[in-house]
Amino acid sequence: MALDIAPKRLPVPEQSAEERIKNFNDVVIGYSIEEAVAESARCLQCKNAPCIKGCPVSIDIPGFLKAIKEKDLEKSWDIISQYTNLPAVCGRVCPQEKQCEGVCTVGRIKGYEPVSIGKMERFIADWKAEHGSKVAPKVPEQTKGNVAVVGSGPSSLTVAGDLAKMGYKVTVYEALHAAGGVLMYGIPEFRLPKAIVRREIDNIKALGVKIETNVAVGRSVTIEELQSHFDAVYIATGAGTPHFMGVPGTSLNGVYSASEYLTRINLMHGYEFPKYDTPTKESEKVVVVGGGNVAMDAARSALRLGAKSVQVVYRRSLEELPARIEEYHHAVEEGVIFNWLTNPVEYVGSETGNIVGVKCIRMELGEPDASGRRRPQEIKGSEFTIEADTIIEAIGQGPNKVLLSAFQELKLNKKGYIDADPETGQADPEWVFAGGDIVTGAATVILAMGAGKKAAEAIDKYITEKKAAGK
Numbered sequence: 001m002a003l004d005i006a007p008k009r010l011p012v013p014e015q016s017a018e019e020r021i022k023n024f025n026d027v028v029i030g031y032s033i034e035e036a037v038a039e040s041a042r043c044l045q046c047k048n049a050p051c052i053k054g055c056p057v058s059i060d061i062p063g064f065l066k067a068i069k070e071k072d073l074e075k076s077w078d079i080i081s082q083y084t085n086l087p088a089v090c091g092r093v094c095p096q097e098k099q100c101e102g103v104c105t106v107g108r109i110k111g112y113e114p115v116s117i118g119k120m121e122r123f124i125a126d127w128k129a130e131h132g133s134k135v136a137p138k139v140p141e142q143t144k145g146n147v148a149v150v151g152s153g154p155s156s157l158t159v160a161g162d163l164a165k166m167g168y169k170v171t172v173y174e175a176l177h178a179a180g181g182v183l184m185y186g187i188p189e190f191r192l193p194k195a196i197v198r199r200e201i202d203n204i205k206a207l208g209v210k211i212e213t214n215v216a217v218g219r220s221v222t223i224e225e226l227q228s229h230f231d232a233v234y235i236a237t238g239a240g241t242p243h244f245m246g247v248p249g250t251s252l253n254g255v256y257s258a259s260e261y262l263t264r265i266n267l268m269h270g271y272e273f274p275k276y277d278t279p280t281k282e283s284e285k286v287v288v289v290g291g292g293n294v295a296m297d298a299a300r301s302a303l304r305l306g307a308k309s310v311q312v313v314y315r316r317s318l319e320e321l322p323a324r325i326e327e328y329h330h331a332v333e334e335g336v337i338f339n340w341l342t343n344p345v346e347y348v349g350s351e352t353g354n355i356v357g358v359k360c361i362r363m364e365l366g367e368p369d370a371s372g373r374r375r376p377q378e379i380k381g382s383e384f385t386i387e388a389d390t391i392i393e394a395i396g397q398g399p400n401k402v403l404l405s406a407f408q409e410l411k412l413n414k415k416g417y418i419d420a421d422p423e424t425g426q427a428d429p430e431w432v433f434a435g436g437d438i439v440t441g442a443a444t445v446i447l448a449m450g451a452g453k454k455a456a457e458a459i460d461k462y463i464t465e466k467k468a469a470g471k
């Protein structure tokens with residue numbers, strides 16, 4: 001089928017690989033207005049809009065693209081901001097290839113690429129910040145009730161923004177000194193500049209949301225105190241506790257979890273290397289274990305911090321790699337080396353306790369496991385050693401437990417996450433709602449936001465009914 005549109009999406013300008021490994025600036029430069037207008041014209045404005053169904057927060061994608069095509073950028077912003085409080089973030093980090101763009105009608109036609117929806121979302125959010133009208137949003141009076149939100153990641157920011165727009169007084173409590181959750185301490189500057197996260201958080205504050213940092217609920221404030229001051233509590237404390245391989249040598253100097261490594265870079269100015277050189281050890285030969293976004297972020301950060309070689313060790317193959325494909329391509333372009341079907345069995349240390357290498361074993365794929373992916377099995381006798389002075393493990397995370405261990409009445413599931421209704425986020429006890437990674441396990445920004453959206457509706461209903469019943 002031949003269509004009257006360009007078959008290929010407009011390539012988005014990026015820093016070259018040689019240039020960008022010397023800095024922590026945003027890799028993607030983004031579309032100009034002319035490019036955005038041209039790319040938006042590739043949208044077919046399908047009546048059934050599969051892209052909307054593919055988006056966990058149901059953004060009116062054809063609507064905002066049409067407004068860009070008509071050069072009405074303010075209208076495009078108005079459309080997007082009805083659905084999301086974090087468009088500049090989502091435009092940069094959402095796995096669009098598996099969501100809106102994955103089901104785009106254009107992309108399903110042989111020889112055609114899907115519309116570049118994510119890059120357009122980011123374009124409109126950045127345009128609004130730089131050139132759009134600065135009129136403060138109209139906020140309803142906050143008289144409908146009081147809601148406490150624990151954690152300040154994307155799930156919390158979504159619930160907080162949506163409830164404020166409905167007329168609730170919302171207070172967010174964050175244990176760290178900076179709000180934003182993984183958006184601030186996990187995802188590196190070159191994929192998600194912190195100024196952009198702060199800008200979107202400021203937009204949420206402008207709706208009347210209060211954010212208190214350095215408050216660990218369950219320690220500095222008890223859950224009982226929150227219950228007595230608020231009509232409902234939303235918990236989105238995330239899944240930031242790192243898992244470890246547990247191989248011999250884990251306690252050697254130079255072995256990090258990716259959580260620690262990335263947090264040091266993001267929250268302790270590591271990204272301003274060499275101005276700040278202490279947050280992480282200076283490394284020459286880095287090995288990253290794992291194949292998700294976290295592993296890609298750690299590997300690419302290590303390159304930017306001056307490592308001469310960065311190798312990823314992953315026990316499955318490229319086909320099973322969980323990282324976003326864009327991140328993998330960027331990592332390859334930047335010089336990261338991938339060791340497929342390889343697993344560490346031991347970290348080798350010097351007499352002084354410093355890491356000097358990783359003993360690995362080759363793997364082969366057997367029958368599918370519970371996740372549906374083929375199970376990796378060791379090939380006996382295939383051990384070999386990679387020289388390394390730094391190991392970064394990025395093999396997954398579990399629930400953040402500070403609040404869970406202090407809140408014994410809260411019902412958890414078998415895996416230790418909060419047992420919440422997937423449609424409403426309501427947990428047990430009933431005045432608690434929860435969403436994001438603390439319910440699903442480590443997932444994605446947009447799924448955490450989707451949970452926040454549903455919970456905002458449910459919290460509104462819960463408080464309205466409670467007040468109507470005079471409770």
Ligand SMILES: Cc1cc2nc3c(=O)[nH]c(=O)nc-3n(C[C@H](O)[C@H](O)[C@H](O)COP(=O)(O)OP(=O)(O)OC[C@H]3O[C@@H](n4cnc5c(N)ncnc54)[C@H](O)[C@@H]3O)c2cc1C
Nearest residue numbers: 151153154155175181182186217238436437443444445448
């Ligand atoms: C390095 C990295 C890269 C990633 N890359 C991507 C990506 O490219 N695309 C994507 O979609 N997803 C990505 N993810 C996953 C995504 O960031 C998460 O799924 C998402 O942030 C989860 O949001 P959340 O709101 O549930 O929790 P989080 O973002 O984890 O926020 C939870 C917050 O709660 C706070 N907290 C915990 N306990 C308490 C307490 N007791 N009191 C007060 N505050 C507390 C924490 O300090 C934290 O700030 C990545 C994750 C990591 C770690």
